[in-house]
Amino acid sequence: MEETEVKEENGENTVKKVERTILDIFRKLINPHENVRVKAGSSLLNYLVKTAKNSEGQAELKYALARLVRGLGSPTFVARAGYYSTLVALLNLRQDINPSDILDLVETELHTSRKNSDAENADIRSGQILAFGAAARTDLWKIASSKQKEDLLNLVLTAAKERVYLGLFAYSFIVDLVAADPAIKGDAVFSNRLREEGLKPWAEQTLDSLYLVLSLKLLNPALFSKKHIAEGLGTRKIICPDSLEPLCKILMTIPRVTSLKHPSFEAVVKLLTPDVTSSFFDELDKHLKTPNRNRLLVFIKIITITLRQPQLLNHTADLFTDNLIRQLLGYFRTFKGNQKDNEYREAVQKMFQALIEAFQEEHATSALKIAVIRKFLFNPGTFVFEKVTKSKVVQQITQSLDAEGVKELAAVYKGVVDGTESINSENESETWLNNDRLYSAHLLIKLLNLPTMKLESDWKVEQLTFLLEISLLKGTNGMNVGRELAESLKAAFYGALDLKLSKLEELQSILLKLAQHLNAKINEENLETELRNPISLETFQLWQTTMKKVEKIENRQKKGGIKAVFLTLFLHMGLQLFNDVQLASDSLKELFSCYDRVKKDKKAQPVAESEDDPYWTEVVVDLFLNLLSHNSHLLRSIISSVFPHLCTYMNSTTIHQIVSVLDPTNDENPLSKTVDSDSEESEAEEAEDEEDEVDEQSNDSHSEPESESEEDVEPESATDRLRMALHQVLTNDDNESVDLDDMSDTEGERLDQALGEAFREFRPNRGRRKKQSKDQETLTHFRIRVLDLIEIYLNSSPSMLLTLEIMLPLLQSVEFSIRDEHQKPLNDRLRSVLKKLLGLKKFDNIEGVDHTILADLFKSLLDKGSKNALIVQEMGEQISQCCIFVIKCSQILGAACKGAKRLRAAILEVVSGELQSFLTRRDCLTPYVLFKNILQQCWEGNIGLAIILQELLFSADVRQYQKNQVAELLKLFYSNQRFFSQFQAKVERKMAEAHQQFSSSIVEYFQGLCENPENRNVKERFICNLFHLLAAMKQSPLELSEVSWPEIAHQVTEYRSYKSFSSDAKLAFKKLCKLLNISNVVPMKPHVTKLPALIEEKNDSDDQEEEPxxxxxxxxxxxxxxxxxxxxxxxxxxxxxxxxxxxxxxxxxxxxxxxxxxxxxxxEESDQETTTPSPKKIGKSNRHSIAVxxxxxxxxxxxxxxxxxx
Known part of the structure; x- marks a missing residue:
């Protein structure tokens, strides 16, 4: 192992041998990646622990300590983190390290000098603080003497004063030391030094020193006695009325925004007592007299921390001072456009979240919550507080109130509406603005639908009566309400009648009490004096008639069922007489007529009536459609509440009334006349340059095929029209090809025009650049509201016949909504309702449905009509699901009555014909997903489809890419395990001959491939699909004794020996071989090219050359x-x-x-020029010879x- 010499820092040139790997470890301690630093530190520690008992271990330990202590003064944070973490771990592992060793190393390795720059000295001071922290967080502190502790403490306190940003850094180690070592509290030297450092006069205090004092006070209250505080700070306590002014000044004067994360704020709040909280926030509020973002953020920060202190919950309303509310709203109002202050928004949202969480506590009283709401809504707040602050804090607080709290808040809102509530401003004569009173009325209305007030029906009647009187009557409460405000309050009152109640009886009770109260207030003599908007005598008589009918129904013992519907409608429409006289009068007259019919027919069952005298449900439905044509949420809710009770009386005529509104070509819906007239006016105002586009849109939306009267002539498809247009323009001879280079300008213009006409058929969303008119938008929303009726009916266990009659118009409406992007809301609603319809599994009855109806409906679903390829592609899934629904209905019908075989045969005839058209005709627009979904169903008709597919798999009439689809469909059929669990015996019996023919066909097919393996007409994808199909057949529960599997296995492996496969084909082949119990390893045969093939290829090439x-x-x-x-x-x-x-x-x-x-x-030259694309260059000698x-x-x-x- 390599070794190196290390020179000791004391000047003596003693040579110590240190391993080279140790030096490499120190380099890795400054790596920016934390995992590298941790791994390097662990390696170093392991080595130093292992060598602790060796003779060279002390020298290496001393060298490592010196490097680690010196590294604490590194200029980068990453290096300091690596050295510090390793030093702390080393001090905990090696008990033979003395405090004196660390002090000596700090003195030698981390000493400042005048020769160093200010930045270098600052880094050294940081290293000294880290050295103290390393000693304080290890056992080294415990074995240190008092003198050594004092030296370490002086070291860190001295370093903290060198730079402003080092104060918090140093004090945090001291606080942690006091929290970790309980014995240090009795150390007089340590305590005195901390008192001397922390208890300075308020004028000398900073945010950092305040953190030290407050934290030590929390950890050891005895450390700073009243005597010490009075001598040092000059006040009786750290937080007392006398110290609030300097304390708040320190807190609110932050040097930079990052100081918001300072721990002093949390320490101050923890020392707050309830008796000083209000005074503390009042003192803070003085610093918000002038706008300042940093001070506002500090205030919000302190409030957020305070809200998390349970002992201060009762003072929550005192936290939101006047200046805070003003600046809070004012700063939000300064944002313009996309201007954002994410830091400010986040701080405010955290404060509101802390407020909501605090009010979730059990001891949070309703009075406290209402006091906070008053702070937000009353002066200096505003009733649009939530709108300005982009929050829902008022609603969230309101939802946390109990029933008594809601009633108390309602009294406040009512006081604002009638003007009896004081505005809390310096000017006592100031009154509420109309906007505030109206907004307060809306807040009062929101209280009616709170979950806590669900059972408070009498209280709801009281609030609604208040709104009724102040908006409709000229009583005492409404004397100070102007006409404009009264009209707005009237709209609010009628909106309040849209109550969310679970039972219709509760709604009737509330409406009845309101009507009786209003009826007691007015008579023929005081209509002019009592009502704000007097009604005519004729209208009043209609009101009296309505009340008489209501009283008769109410007095009956049995007032449920259909009578409850009429009672609700009478009450609602009667109250509407004071809002919309014309609508209410017409509606009531029709309702009276229908009610009289119902009374005559007690059973209320449909009876045969003349065309001039329609059944009463038809009149009611027509009335509902008329009401839905008005953009009123109240009317929509009224109909939604009563229509479920009418669903049992629906017949085919009434259903057609509803669905006819969705038909875009229908002119008999309630909005048709208005829309038609208005659309004509709007079209007259269109610019001339848009006339062509408007004509195209009109043709797209409302044109009908000219050949509609010719039943025997098949409509021409868009593809056919495109092909014919190109044929007529490009050539008049079927055998002549066209070169575009030889085309004249006139022919080119003709081609452009023909192509434009042909391709215009395929352009989706024509007219999307044109803005939707207001009338069209209104009609769209009306149709969306009408879909509510259909959805309600589908939820009421409908009849199968009526359900099927609804399905086709819905699908047609989907097609209409796809063509126009402005109909996107309608399209979404249609898809939702259609999905609910297609999910129905039970019906009230199946009367009127037979095999003819289902077969005709299936044909209608697949009729392409005005749909083009793009529309069919967009609607493919919906068309498919509708067809599946018809098949399921046929199964339900077959199980309930006789003739299941005839029913299945009728639908199978349609599906099989469509399947053959799809596979053999180019112009067939039937979606492929239809056949995929059908074959995945548990339907006996799939047997017939599978037989057809097997016949077409190798048919010459089917194009190659569609043969792939045939193979995929057959694979789905044989993978349908649920189907085989019910019809396995029938499949084996009915498909025996088909399986035998399929076996011979596929053997012949692979034999042909083996004879000519280089046949380019065969695509590998088809071969791969055949492998998957054979595997699915083999895996199916069918016996398939008619299929010659050994011969198929032989031909497949034989073909494999001639052809190399891609990865997908190899996987499919391998799976098939495994199922056939044969080896998938097949030796490749040598490639032999036969002479006839060469001759044929030569002939083909000669034929290809003839044409050029x-x-x-x-x-x-x-x-x-x-x-x-x-x-x-x-x-x-x-x-x-x-x-x-x-x-x-x-x-x-x-x-x-x-x-x-x-x-x-x-x-000859001209001929060369026509065949050569690039012209020859002209030489210099010939340039002068170019003629004119x-x-x-x-x-x-x-x-x-x-x-x-x-």
């Missing part, structure tokens, strides 16, 4: 025609230029002869021109 030759001939023929045109144009130009010159005839003749001479050469028409002149022609010009 034909193209070149056509190009040459076209280029010759172009040359003739060029010659004629050139001759005409030359003749025009030669007019007026002599020898004109000779010139023309010479040109003609010249053209004849050079014609073959130019034709852009053609190059030959040398012969140039000479003739020169002679002619001479």
């Amino acid at each position: 030759k034909e193209r070149r001939k056509k190009r040459k023929r076209k280029s010759n025609e172009t040359l003739k045109l060029r010659k004629e144009a050139k001759q005409l130009r030359l003749e025009s230029l030669s007019k007026g010159l002599e020898h004109a005839t000779e010139f023309a003749n010479s040109v003609e002869e010249e053209v004849k001479d050079v014609e073959p050469q130019e034709a 028409n852009g053609n190059r002149d030959s040398p012969k022609r140039i000479k003739k021109k020169r002679k002619l010009s001479e």
Whole structure:
């Protein structure tokens, strides 16, 4: 092992041998990674412990101690951490280290000098403090003498004074030492030195020294007696009325924001007593008279700590002083736009969280909570306190109140609304603002739905009566309420009627008491004087009629069922007479008519009625739709509360009334007339540059196929239209190919136009750039509200027939909502309701449903209609699930009645036909996921589908990529264990012939592959899918005796010997071999290329070469025609230029002869130019010979021109 010489620091050149590895360990102690430092320190400690008894161990220990102590003064934090942690561990492990050794090393290794820079001296002082900390946290302190302890204490106290930031660093070690060593409390020398250091006059105190005094006082109250405190600080106690002013000044005057983490704040709060808490925070509040962010953060920090002290809980309201509330709100209001102060927001949220946690304590009284709420909402707070501070602290405090506390808070809110509550401002004549009174009314309304007030029905009636009187009547309570505020309070009152009650009877009781109270206040004589908004005599008579009917229903012994529905509607609509007269009057008249019919028919069962006299439920549903067309949450809640009681009376007509509203092409919903007229006005105001886009949207949304009347003609698909457009533009001859380079400008424009028309069909979300109009948005929200009725009906054990009638319109509405991104909310709601419908498993009855209805519905679901490929892709899962739902309904219907076989055959006929179309026709838009989901169901019809799939697996009519899908579908079929557990015997009986044919087909297929293994038409993915299919068949519980597994195994391994597989195919092959009990290791056979294959390949290559030759001939023929045109144009130009010159005839003749001479050469050059993509460069000698028409002149022609010009 390598050794090195170490020179001792005392100047003597004694040579000690130290291992090289030890030196390497010291280098690793300064590594930035903690795990490296820990590992290095452990290695060093292990070595020093092992060598403790060796002769060289003392020298190595001394060297290690010197290095570790010297390292405490390193300039980097990482190095100090590594050396300090290792030194502390070493002092605990080696008991032979004396305190004097550490003191001597500190004196020699960590001594300051004037030659050092200020930063170096500061690092040395840090090292001295760390050396004291290492001694204080080990047994070294316990064995030290009093003199050594005093020296160590003087060392750390002296170092603490050298730099401001070293004070807290040094005092924390002292506090830890006092907390860890109880015996130190009796050390007079130590105690005196600490008193001398800590108990200085208040003017000399700092945040660090205050931490030392407060911490030592908490640890050892006897250390600082009253006499010592009075002599040192000049006050009776550390925290007393006399010391609050200097104490708060020290706390609120922080040098930097990082001082917020100083432990002094927590130490001060722990010493606070209840008798001085209010005075302490009042003194702190004086420092907030002028805005200052740091002082505000300090105040918030102290409040947060105080809220966690249970003994100070009763003084919680005193913590939130006036200046704090002003600055708290003021600083939030200074934020503009995206401006944020995350540190401030986080501090405030922590304070609110601590407040909520404190109020969860059992001894937190309601009076205390209400006092805090008053602080936030009353002056200097604001009723929009939560909005400004972006919190919910008032709501959270309110939810923690008990019933009596809620009532007390309600009295406060009522006092603000009627103006009897004082505003708590210096100006006694100041009154509440209308916004404050209105906001207080809303806070009062929120109290009605608190869980703690669930059983307080009489109290709720009292609050609602108060709101009714102050908003509708001109009574004593409402004398100081203006018209504008009264209108707002009226809206708030009607919003308060939206009560969240579990029973309809409770709602009826509350509404009845309100109606009776209002009815007792008004009569025909005082309508003008009692009501703020007087109603007409006709409206009052309608009110009296309503009250009479209500009283009759109320007086009956049996008032449940349908009568409870009418009672609730009468009460709500009667109260609405004082809000919306027209709506309430029309609604009540219709309700009276329906109620009279119900009384005549006691059983309230559907009866056959004429078209002019519809059944009463149809009238009620029409009324509900009319009410839902109004953007009122109250009306929506009314209908949601009573509609469940009407679901048993729903029939096909009423369901169609509801779902027709969702149809985008329907014009008979309550909003249709308004929307149509408004949309026409809005379209008239559109800019001219958007007319084309609007037309496209109109065509997309409302156009119908022209061939709709022609039942025998199949609608043309978008793919067909695209193909035909391209065919008509590009070529008129089926056998002629088109070169785009030879296309003229006119043909190019025609192509662009045709492509635009063809591809426009595939563009999704057309019109998404256009903003949705207000009327369209209103209609969207109306349809969302109507879906509430459908969801309620689906929750009431509906009829199967009505459920199926709902499903198809919902799916059509999904298609409509997909086309327009503005319908995203409607689309989400539709998917939610459709999911609930498809999850139904039980029905009230199955009457009216037969195999014809289910088969026709299945066809309708798969009818592509106006859907294109993108829409089908988007709706694929919904279409699939709807089809699965129809199949499940057929199973329920088959189990309940006879004809299950005929029912299954009808649906199987539709599914099998669609499956064959999907696999053989290009224009079929049926989603692939449909067949995947069906084959995973436990449906007997899957047997027929599997037979069809086996027939199509090797059919020439199926394209290659779809054969992969066939194999995947068959694999799903044979992997359906739940299906085989019920129908295994039927599958084996019905598919025996199909399995036999499949066995022979797959053997023949692999035989063909072995004869021609280089066949490029066979894709490895298909082979891999076949392996998976065979494995699934082998793993299935079927016996499959018809399948010749040995022959299949032979052919598969034979093919494997000719072909190398990818990793996926290898895994599939290996799995199949394991199931067939054969080895997956197959030796590869030598590659032999057969002569017929070569000849065939040669013929193929010759055929492929023929086509380019034909193209070149056509190009040459076209280029010759172009040359003739060029010659004629050139001759005409030359003749025009030669007019007026002599020898004109000779010139023309010479040109003609010249053209004849050079014609073959130019034709050849032209042919080369058409076949060569890059033109040749023109030499310098020929640059001057370029003619005006852009053609190059030959040398012969140039000479003739020169002679002619001479």
